[in-house]
Amino acid sequence: MRLTQLVSKTLRADPPEAETASHRLMVKAGLIHQVAAGVYAYLPLAWRSLRKIENIIRQEMDAAGSQEILMPTLQPTELWEQTGRRAAFGANLFELEDRRNRPMVLAPTHEEVVTNIVKSNVQSYRDLPVILYQIQTKFRDEPRPRAGLIRVREFAMKDAYSFNSDDASLDASYQAMAQAYRNIYRRCNLPVLMAEADSGAIGGKDSHEFILPTPTGEDTVITCPGCGYTANAEKATAVVPALEPELELPLEEVSTPGVKTIAALAEFLDIPEAKTLKAVFYSGDGAVIFVTIRGDLEVNEVKLKNALHVNELRLATDEEVRAAGLVAGSASPIGIEGIRRVADPSITAGSNFAVGANREDTHLRNANYPRDFDVDDLTDIALAQPGQACAICGATLEATRGVEVGHIFKLGTFFSETLGAMYLDQNGQQQPIIMGCYGIGVGRLLAAAIEQNHDDKGMVFPAPIAPYQVHLVGLNLNDQEVSTASEELYRQLWDNGIETLFDDRLDQAPGVKFNDADLMGLPVRLVVSPRNLAAGVVEIKGRTDDHAEQVPPEGVVEAVSAKLRAA
RNA sequence: CGGGGUGUAGCGCAGUGGCUAGCGCGCUUCGUUCGGGACGAAGAGGUCGGAAGUUCGAAUCUUCUCACCCCGACCA
Numbered sequence: 001m002r003l004t005q006l007v008s009k010t011l012r013a014d015p016p017e018a019e020t021a022s023h024r025l026m027v028k029a030g031l032i033h034q035v036a037a038g039v040y041a042y043l044p045l046a047w048r049s050l051r052k053i054e055n056i057i058r059q060e061m062d063a064a065g066s067q068e069i070l071m072p073t074l075q076p077t078e079l080w081e082q083t084g085r086r087a088a089f090g091a092n093l094f095e096l097e098d099r100r101n102r103p104m105v106l107a108p109t110h111e112e113v114v115t116n117i118v119k120s121n122v123q124s125y126r127d128l129p130v131i132l133y134q135i136q137t138k139f140r141d142e143p144r145p146r147a148g149l150i151r152v153r154e155f156a157m158k159d160a161y162s163f164n165s166d167d168a169s170l171d172a173s174y175q176a177m178a179q180a181y182r183n184i185y186r187r188c189n190l191p192v193l194m195a196e197a198d199s200g201a202i203g204g205k206d207s208h209e210f211i212l213p214t215p216t217g218e219d220t221v222i223t224c225p226g227c228g229y230t231a232n233a234e235k236a237t238a239v240v241p242a243l244e245p246e247l248e249l250p251l252e253e254v255s256t257p258g259v260k261t262i263a264a265l266a267e268f269l270d271i272p273e274a275k276t277l278k279a280v281f282y283s284g285d286g287a288v289i290f291v292t293i294r295g296d297l298e299v300n301e302v303k304l305k306n307a308l309h310v311n312e313l314r315l316a317t318d319e320e321v322r323a324a325g326l327v328a329g330s331a332s333p334i335g336i337e338g339i340r341r342v343a344d345p346s347i348t349a350g351s352n353f354a355v356g357a358n359r360e361d362t363h364l365r366n367a368n369y370p371r372d373f374d375v376d377d378l379t380d381i382a383l384a385q386p387g388q389a390c391a392i393c394g395a396t397l398e399a400t401r402g403v404e405v406g407h408i409f410k411l412g413t414f415f416s417e418t419l420g421a422m423y424l425d426q427n428g429q430q431q432p433i434i435m436g437c438y439g440i441g442v443g444r445l446l447a448a449a450i451e452q453n454h455d456d457k458g459m460v461f462p463a464p465i466a467p468y469q470v471h472l473v474g475l476n477l478n479d480q481e482v483s484t485a486s487e488e489l490y491r492q493l494w495d496n497g498i499e500t501l502f503d504d505r506l507d508q509a510p511g512v513k514f515n516d517a518d519l520m521g522l523p524v525r526l527v528v529s530p531r532n533l534a535a536g537v538v539e540i541k542g543r544t545d546d547h548a549e550q551v552p553p554e555g556v557v558e559a560v561s562a563k564l565r566a567a
Numbered sequence: 568c569g570g571g572g573u574g575u576a577g578c579g580c581a582g583u584g585g586c587u588a589g590c591g592c593g594c595u596u597c598g599u600u601c602g603g604g605a606c607g608a609a610g611a612g613g614u615c616g617g618a619a620g621u622u623c624g625a626a627u628c629u630u631c632u633c634a635c636c637c638c639g640a641c642c643a
Contacts, residue, residue, distance in 0.1 A: 012592060012604065013579060017636050037635065091568095092641075109643095143568075143641065150643095157643055209643095218642090301640090314640065407643060441643030476601050511603035518603090529602065539602095 001044070001468065003503045003516075006030075008043040010516050020216050022450040023148025025459050029519050038145025038153035045520070046446065048467035050156070053442055054135050056187045056464065057158050064180040066131035066160055071113045073137055077103035079112045083418050094139045106139035111415050111437060114161045118433065119421035125165045128423060128433065129173055133160035135442065149447035150218070150403060160438040163416075165423060170410060170434045174206065177438045181210055181406050184440070189462035190449055192405060195221045196231035198302050199409050210406030210440075212448040217402035222384050226395025234302040237380060238388035238397055240294065243274060243350035249366040251334075257361045260329035262295045265363060269354055272296070276354045277347055277367060279331040281321050284310035288324040290339045292332075292375065293382060294346035294353075300383040307342065307379045330356035330363060333373040343375040344382045403448040411435040459521030460543050463567040468501040470560055471522040473513050475529035477506050486528045489538065489556060496557045498564075518543075523567050524560050542567065 008030025018024035026032045031046035042050060058068065077095065080086040086093060086105070094106040107113070114132055122128060138157045145151050162173035178194065185192035192210045199207035209232055211221050222236035223229065231237075259268050266273045276295030281288060282304065289308065293299055305313040321328050324339055332355035333341050347353070347369050355367040367373070386399035413432035416422065422430045446465070453460040463469065470493055474486035486502070493500040501522060503513050510529075517525050527539035527548070540559050541548035551559045 009577090009593085011578065016579075017573095019637070034635090138643080140642075144637095144639085146637085151641095152643095155643070159643085312640095404643065439643050444643055478601080507601090509601060509603080509605055511605085514603050516604090527602080531602070 001501050003501065004505055006044060006501075008045065010519055018148065020147040020150065020451065021454050022150065022447040025450055025454055025519070025521075026148055026447065029459060029521075032149065036153075038142055038151065040149060040152060040154075040443075042443075045467040049446055049461070049465050050442055052465045052467075053188065053445055054156075054158070057135065057184055057440060057442070060180040060183045060187070061133050061158070061160060063183075064131070064176045066133045066162075066177075066180075068134060069114075069117070069132050070134050070136060071107075071110050071117075073107050073139065075105055075107050075113060077105050079116075080105055083112055083415060085112070089140075092140050092142065094141050108138055108140040109157075109437075109439075110134070110136070110159055111161065111411070111435075112419065115415045115419045115421045115433075115435070118161075118163050119416075119419060122163065122421070122423055122433065125423055125425050125431075128163055128165045129169050131160055131162045131173055131177070133158060133438075147216075147447070149443040150451075152443065155444065156442040158440040158442060162436040162438070163421075164434045164436070165425065165431065167434065170436055174408065174410060174436050177408055177436070178208065181408065181438070181440070185210065185212075185405070188445070188449060188465050190405075190445075190452070193221055193223070193230050193400070193402065196235050197407065197409075198232065198234045198306070205410060207407070207409035209404050210408075211400075211402035212405050212445075212452055213400045213402040214448065214451045215401050216451060217404075217448075219402055219404050221400045221402055222386070223398050223400060224390040224393060224395050225398060226390055227393035229390055229392050229397075231384075233384060233399070234300065236384035236397075237391045238382070238384035239391050239394070240297065240346045240349050240382060241274075241389065246351050248368045248371060249352050251367065251372060252365040253357060254363050254365055255361060256330070256363045259361070259363065265354055266295065269363075269365070271354060274350060275352070277332065279326075279333070279356060281316040281324070281326060281328070281331075282313055283316045283320055284308045284313050284340075286312075288316050288320055288326075288339055290326070290331075290333060290336055290341045291343070291381065292341065292347055293344040294349065297344065297346055298383040298385070299344075299381055303379075303383075304342065304381045307377060307381055308340075327356065327358050327360060330360060331358055332356040332364065332367065333375060334358070334364065334367060335373070340377075341373075341375040342377045342379070342381065343369070345378060345380060346382055347378075403444065403451060405445045405448050406438075406440045408438040409436065411437055454521070455544070457515070458519035461521045461523060463523040463564055466522050467520075468499040468522050469524060469564055470498055470500040471517045471520060471525045472500050472502045473517055473525060473527045474502070474504060475510050475513065475527060477504060479530050481533055482528055482530055485533055485538075485553065489526065489528060489553065492557060493560070496561075498557065498560055524563050526556065526560070 011028045015027040033041040096104050135158045142153050164170040192212050195209050197207045197209040220233040222231050222233050259265050262278050274296040278293050278295045280291040280299050351368050352366040355364050357364045388397050416432040421433045425431050450459050477483045490502045525541045537550035538553050538556050539548040
């Protein structure tokens with residue numbers, strides 16, 4: 001491709017709306033064009049890169065024994081009502097009507113349709129297992145699209161679905177998919193972490209996320225350097241360090257004027273925060289929930305939501321707190337009645353805690369569970385944090401920010417039972433098919449790759465997903481010799497199957513061309529110039545190399561190939 | 568949905584009631600230049616997001632509306 005023919009232009013200035021690196025660079029280098037909030041057109045450079053990612057995905061999915069299909073975006077709403085997911089997706093579902101006023105949706109995912117496909121094609125255990133996949137456009141009316149391609153409302157997803165007759169077979173499919181995913185990320189040169197994850201509302205027991213570490217990521221992963229334990233912070237568990245056992249002392253009231261926070265309470269009483277109990281108020285499906293946890297810990301809302309079995313969970317509003325008769329800043333579970341009380345086991349990892357007295361400006365010392373109060377649920381709702389100890393090996397946990405670029409989970413039989421996808425087992429018994437599902441956001445993977453692979457000058461494309469391998473720069477192309485040599489090299493590279501982008505602009509200064517080459521971030525840069533030609537050489541430089549090397553023109557193809565192999 | 572912000576040329580921005588709406592980049596033509604974002608000259612390019620209102624007069628004031636961005640609850 002010649003730069004003079006490429007439709008997209010690079011921008012000189014950073015786009016001001018782009019806060020994250022991948023967004024900024026993709027706009028600046030002319031990869032994407034925004035159409036609406038969270039809706040983008042992919043320009044040639046992005047599209048080439050996306051196709052490469054898709055091809056890698058296809059090869060690995062095919063190799064893992066899954067079969068590619070293509071399902072429609074447009075689906076009858078009725079299908080979504082059968083499984084109750086119209087309500088579950090709620091406002092995230094794009095809904096429309098056809099000309100006869102029949103309700104339709106733009107599908108955010110494809111469990112319903114794929115289950116029906118399998119239902120009409122699978123009758124016997126002999127037909128199983130089956131894994132189907134597609135690379136197809138999904139629509140989700142996200143509350144807040146953001147960060148370029150990281151979070152959008154229309155996006156290409158590779159979604160795969162496994163259908164198995166028993167748990168062992170499901171495990172095998174799950175492992176095969178997990179391995180395919182590892183292969184995909186490895187081939188894209190992306191060091192992705194596989195983390196235990198929360199399985200969500202309909203998920204079964206196993207779920208893993210694939211997280212690409214990057215400081216601007218939306219997710220936090222807890223990792224253990226000792227045993228390799230890796231889990232999303234939403235799911236991760238850690239050992240809460242127990243305090244020295246003490247003799248239980250009698251409750252004692254203290255006046256604490258103006259003390260509203262755990263930090264203030266600890267300071268006022270001159271005790272560590274771990275010697276206090278924190279009270280947090282939530283609203284779970286409209287009802288106020290009283291949550292207690294040791295003062296030095298934070299509540300994990302995902303764990304809490306799962307423990308409560310509610311659909312909607314949020315912090316209670318001030319009005320709700322007051323209406324429930326609770327005293328924010330001085331609350332404790334002691335004497336609380338008529339409100340669901342949930343506590344983290346950390347309240348037993350110590351004794352003689354300082355707590356609220358449920359009266360303004362008053363706290364109590366020496367609160368002990370279960371002596372002084374009762375709870376309805378005592379279950380792990382603590383947010384694991386770096387610095388805490390690994391529950392498996394005891395090593396100190398670490399935290400990493402990252403972007404979720406894949407998610408796999410075991411679905412179980414929810415869809416097959418709801419939609420009647422059954423098979424006949426060896427004993428002639430009807431059984432629901434056991435399902436798993438496996439997703440990769442293709443555009444997000446590209447954005448995440450750029451997020452992780454860039455420097456202050458621009459993108460640094462991993463070679464396997466770079467739109468072109470070589471950026472051929474002709475300096476002073478008005479010089480006939482340079483022009484001839486560049487054109488010849490350009491032809492020669494393509495003849496040898498090396499995808500080359502040729503900066504054939506006549507009148508751009510060298511600085512402009514170098515800056516654009518750095519910005520676009522192709523793996524190898526070649527420079528043809530009067531200076532180089534006079535020395536009988538062409539200059540070759542990897543995107544992150546400090547210095548260029550010089551090779552004779554006839555050795556260019558070989559030198560490029562060597563650089564690409566090393567990349 | 569709550570909070571904050573922005574809509575003026577392809578892009579980035581200035582313009583708080585008064586002449587024909589301006590600057591930088593980019594773009595076109597000609598010439599010079601050519602190793603890290605060159606220079607000169609001459610040009611093209613605008614329903615000032617939209618609607619209604621106030622006014623002799625509105626980019627500017629009022630009301631309504633639409634869109635987009637950023638921060639929080641969701642997800643690939």
